[in-house]
Amino acid sequence: MSELFPFKQVMGFVFSMVLTAVALGVYFFDMSFAVGMTVLLVTAFLQAGLQLVVFMHAGETEDKGAIYTNVYYGLIIALVTVFGTLLAMVWDMG
Amino acid sequence: MEFFERFAIPNPSFAIYASMVAAGITMIAIVAGLTYFKKWGYLWREWLTTVDHKRIGIMYLISALLMLFRGGVDAIMMRAQLAVPDNTLLDAQHYNEIFTTHGVVMILFMAMPFIMFFMNLVVPLQIGARDVAFPRLNALSFWLFFMGAMLFNISFMVGGSPDAGWTSYFPLADNEFSKSVGTNYYMIAIQIAGIGTLMTGINFITTILKMRAPGMKLMQMPMFTWSSLIANVIIVFAFPVLTVALAMGTMDRLFGTNFFTIDNGGMSMLWANIFWVWGHPEVYILILPAFGIYSEIFSTFSRRNLYGYKSMVWSMVLISLLSFLVWAHHFFTMGQGAFTNSIFSITTMAIAVPTGVKIFNWLLTLWKGKIEFTTPMLYAIMFIPLFTLGGVTGVMLAMSAADYQYHNTMFLVAHFHNVIIPGVVYAMLAGLTYYWPKMFGFMLNEKIGKWTVWTLSIGFVLAFMPMYITGLDGQARRLYTYSESTGFGPLNMVSFVGAAIMAVGFVLIVYNIYYSVRYASRDISADPWDARTLEWATHTPIPEYNFAITPEVKSSEAFWDSKKNGHVLFKGNYEKIHMPNNSGMPFVMSIIFFIWGFSLIFSLWIPAIVATLGIFACLTLRSFEKDHGHYISVKEIEDTESELRGA
Amino acid sequence: MDINHSLPLEYSTEENRLKIFGFWIFLGAEIMLFATLFAAYFTLYNRTAGGPDGAEIFQITPVFLETILLLTSSFTIGLGIHAMRLGRVKAMMGFFIVTLLLGLGFLSVEVFEFITYVHEGAGIQTSAFTSSLLATLGTHGAHVTLGFFWGLFILIQVKKRGLTPATANKSFIFSLYWHFLDVVWIFIFSFIYLKGMM
Numbered sequence A: 001m002s003e004l005f006p007f008k009q010v011m012g013f014v015f016s017m018v019l020t021a022v023a024l025g026v027y028f029f030d031m032s033f034a035v036g037m038t039v040l041l042v043t044a045f046l047q048a049g050l051q052l053v054v055f056m057h058a059g060e061t062e063d064k065g066a067i068y069t070n071v072y073y074g075l076i077i078a079l080v081t082v083f084g085t086l087l088a089m090v091w092d093m094g
Numbered sequence B: 001m002e003f004f005e006r007f008a009i010p011n012p013s014f015a016i017y018a019s020m021v022a023a024g025i026t027m028i029a030i031v032a033g034l035t036y037f038k039k040w041g042y043l044w045r046e047w048l049t050t051v052d053h054k055r056i057g058i059m060y061l062i063s064a065l066l067m068l069f070r071g072g073v074d075a076i077m078m079r080a081q082l083a084v085p086d087n088t089l090l091d092a093q094h095y096n097e098i099f100t101t102h103g104v105v106m107i108l109f110m111a112m113p114f115i116m117f118f119m120n121l122v123v124p125l126q127i128g129a130r131d132v133a134f135p136r137l138n139a140l141s142f143w144l145f146f147m148g149a150m151l152f153n154i155s156f157m158v159g160g161s162p163d164a165g166w167t168s169y170f171p172l173a174d175n176e177f178s179k180s181v182g183t184n185y186y187m188i189a190i191q192i193a194g195i196g197t198l199m200t201g202i203n204f205i206t207t208i209l210k211m212r213a214p215g216m217k218l219m220q221m222p223m224f225t226w227s228s229l230i231a232n233v234i235i236v237f238a239f240p241v242l243t244v245a246l247a248m249g250t251m252d253r254l255f256g257t258n259f260f261t262i263d264n265g266g267m268s269m270l271w272a273n274i275f276w277v278w279g280h281p282e283v284y285i286l287i288l289p290a291f292g293i294y295s296e297i298f299s300t301f302s303r304r305n306l307y308g309y310k311s312m313v314w315s316m317v318l319i320s321l322l323s324f325l326v327w328a329h330h331f332f333t334m335g336q337g338a339f340t341n342s343i344f345s346i347t348t349m350a351i352a353v354p355t356g357v358k359i360f361n362w363l364l365t366l367w368k369g370k371i372e373f374t375t376p377m378l379y380a381i382m383f384i385p386l387f388t389l390g391g392v393t394g395v396m397l398a399m400s401a402a403d404y405q406y407h408n409t410m411f412l413v414a415h416f417h418n419v420i421i422p423g424v425v426y427a428m429l430a431g432l433t434y435y436w437p438k439m440f441g442f443m444l445n446e447k448i449g450k451w452t453v454w455t456l457s458i459g460f461v462l463a464f465m466p467m468y469i470t471g472l473d474g475q476a477r478r479l480y481t482y483s484e485s486t487g488f489g490p491l492n493m494v495s496f497v498g499a500a501i502m503a504v505g506f507v508l509i510v511y512n513i514y515y516s517v518r519y520a521s522r523d524i525s526a527d528p529w530d531a532r533t534l535e536w537a538t539h540t541p542i543p544e545y546n547f548a549i550t551p552e553v554k555s556s557e558a559f560w561d562s563k564k565n566g567h568v569l570f571k572g573n574y575e576k577i578h579m580p581n582n583s584g585m586p587f588v589m590s591i592i593f594f595i596w597g598f599s600l601i602f603s604l605w606i607p608a609i610v611a612t613l614g615i616f617a618c619l620t621l622r623s624f625e626k627d628h629g630h631y632i633s634v635k636e637i638e639d640t641e642s643e644l645r646g647a
Numbered sequence C: 001m002d003i004n005h006s007l008p009l010e011y012s013t014e015e016n017r018l019k020i021f022g023f024w025i026f027l028g029a030e031i032m033l034f035a036t037l038f039a040a041y042f043t044l045y046n047r048t049a050g051g052p053d054g055a056e057i058f059q060i061t062p063v064f065l066e067t068i069l070l071l072t073s074s075f076t077i078g079l080g081i082h083a084m085r086l087g088r089v090k091a092m093m094g095f096f097i098v099t100l101l102l103g104l105g106f107l108s109v110e111v112f113e114f115i116t117y118v119h120e121g122a123g124i125q126t127s128a129f130t131s132s133l134l135a136t137l138g139t140h141g142a143h144v145t146l147g148f149f150w151g152l153f154i155l156i157q158v159k160k161r162g163l164t165p166a167t168a169n170k171s172f173i174f175s176l177y178w179h180f181l182d183v184v185w186i187f188i189f190s191f192i193y194l195k196g197m198m
Helices: A007-028 A033-055 A064-091 B014-036 B040-048 B053-082 B092-126 B135-153 B182-210 B223-255 B268-302 B309-322 B327-334 B338-366 B375-398 B400-406 B410-440 B446-472 B489-519 B558-564 B585-601 B605-624 B634-646 C014-044 C060-085 C089-119 C128-161 C165-197
Strands: B577-579 B630-632
Touching: A007 A033, A007 C060, A007 C165, A033 C060, A033 C165, A064 B223, A064 B268, A064 B327, A064 B338, A064 C014, B014 B040, B040 B053, B053 B092, B053 B135, B053 B410, B053 B489, B092 B135, B092 B182, B092 B223, B092 B268, B092 B410, B135 B182, B135 B585, B182 B223, B182 B585, B182 C014, B223 B268, B223 B309, B223 C014, B223 C128, B268 B309, B268 B327, B268 B338, B268 B375, B268 B410, B268 C014, B309 B338, B327 B338, B327 B400, B338 B375, B338 B400, B375 B400, B375 B410, B375 B446, B400 B446, B410 B446, B446 B489, B585 B605, B605 C128, C014 C128, C014 C165, C060 C089, C060 C165, C089 C128, C089 C165, C128 C165
Parallel strands: none
Antiparallel strands: B577 B630
16 A cells, blocks of 8 residues: 555645645735745745656656756746736836 | 628628629639549548648648738738828728738738748658657647638628737727627637647647657757747747737627726736737747748858858747747837836847847858859848848837837838848748749749749838838828828838739749749759758658658758768668558547637627537547557558659 | 557657657646736736725635645645556556546535625626636636546546556646646635735
8 A cells, every 4th residue: 555655745745735834824824915925936836846846757757858948938938928017017007 | 680690791892792702703613623523532531631741731831822812912902002192992991901901811821821831841851750749730730720710811701800900909909999790700710720820839849859860969950940949939938828818808809808998997908918928929930930941041052051050049049038028119108117118128129139140140151152043042142131121120119219209100010021021921932942842843933933032022122111211200000091291102102013013023923833833844853952951861752751761860961961971861771660640630620610710709609619519529539539540561661762763 | 659668658659758748848838828817817906996806705715625625636646647657557546536536626616616706796797807817717727627527538548448558648648737737726826815815
């Protein structure tokens, strides 16, 4: 039975639950917007990285380089799109 | 009768009725012809169900040429309307419809499939592969594109044409200001074609990264393959943005949501923003493969290797990243502050740097080369000065403060035609001439070809240079007429003459095809241009499996090495070759998509739901299907090879 | 079909390797799809036009439930793939069934949540905020729904055909998809719900 529950994945799951609990802290505790956002950003990106490496086996083949490049490229452009849009449409819109 | 009224055209005219008759007669002629010559089975077996990248490529080419003429007719009508002041050839409504369809057709249904044609035909051959990574997906891509294009093209005959510009800005594009179903056509037809394009992007990235011939490292890929890889990377990251924008626009129009509306908190400017997040990378999707084609042509007809291979590659990688960082320059005047405009000004100007690197690399390839003025080379030579002019005016437009003067004037129209025509269209025509013998086994006539280049170039300069001047003088784009007192008349007349000369150029291309089909020699080698890359190393006509033996590669010019430096491309013996099976599924599924789109456009909910279920049924069937392709035996390969060598 | 036995079954043929790689590229496209939805949501989220805002309609209980259900299902699909690599078909199918049930549970809570929103006057037409909120959640939910049926079909194929290079390949690709939906949910959970309730 135990071979069906590899240590790495069980720990990954526990860690993701912990991260969820930490993120929930911004709801249950009173904190400033800046602190809250920092907590959310850190926990969300850690969770995403966890899924990618532990569960999705992103680095297990010879295509590791291309797969990570693809994900990082997507991530960079995604962030540019989100923040560029906010800049042009909200923050700097007269 | 009320049900049928929705399909009527809201703004009929004689020209539209004439087109309907012409379209009807053409359809009947095609059906009658296919039946008379008993070609239905041939059409189905060899074309509609094919998964062969070369045939799919040719179908892209045919679609692109058809759309080129549709878009070209739109262009001529616009220039004719503007040729003299206070002209009444077209009214405002028809002018709006025509500039809208001209833009959409030329960008999405002419330039895009033309690029897809080259990628399909050339990339697998250049990297020594048997086909693309997912041949059936490739067929689905084509058919989705094709059905999207057809859906868009029937708009002016059924229900009314879109008329909010190819950018379809809200609030003009919402239900209040665009009451006909025209803008629904825009949203849904482009959506269907766009899904196909996204799949192509995934397909070609996988093909190029995973299926190269043994020995071909990334930095040994021919330049067209590199440019295709980068263009497809941009496709994969840009097209989902368009998908979302169009879906939101559709929801606003059909389901009363409030993304881009004026009331209930909607934000019309957000459409412009999201549209250009896709729209700017899109222009690099078009231009990069064009650069790739020029690179092949410059190198082949200068009889030397491409200068600065590495800087060519890195400049394209840089362009691919920068292309996602500049979109706000399309709306400098929309109201965001100087800070934002400065950022986007700087990133925009920065793109000129890698582009300049490429221009100099081409010039230095010519330097000390043995230049041979063939038709493709003549296009490429014309491209450099004309395109550079367009690039320089681009840098002018990039300055956000100055852009307040240029914005939405004919100056802008002159600029983007000045980059797209010498940049993309010339590359497509040059590439078409260059690859024609590989596809069809005879060359296009060189003399007519060179006449065409000169005609097009003279026409181009006459048509678009005057617009820079009238634009700076304040002639706004998309206005259907102007008064005599503006003084725009004479220069617009020059533009019209230029457009007419360009039209002659395009007619010359058709004549050239006709002439060459009849008179050109069929006795040419498989490598008539004395070229350098692998696509010329196989037979003409290209066998189904491309290469009987997978070539081995040691440089970016493997074929040249085998001709001049004793490199052995094909080692070993024939082995049986695994090939994908044909399938009717992509065609059938795309037809269902067509029905789905048409039903949504006219808010016919029941057929829309049925078609949606049909699409899911196709996906389910595909999931359960077992299809592992077939093998071509060694005997068959031997027979084909000896026949092709003998011929 | 050349089968390379030194690799896990899902990677064992050329076709399989191409499909897994191609799917990764597709996930890159999906990143941009959801990024665009997020960009629109963040731009529009305080444009409520007199309708309810996030703090008024978001409730912690269903959100918490959805998160736990989806995170757990991501864990179980991972175990399913692990079991597949051990060649334990029964265990693999068990984990797949649990995953799909958890997915179904997630969808039920989400449907309940949507109905509640509509009852509270936060329908898709109410304001730019509700339009973009429901479009973002709905796109994710539609992905999960599609994934449910896709996973079900693969489960049936594994049951009927056993573990072959083809079924193993499909199962693995499905697991990538399912994990990715979990990643998207984490961002929805953090930057739509928690940020909205903060």
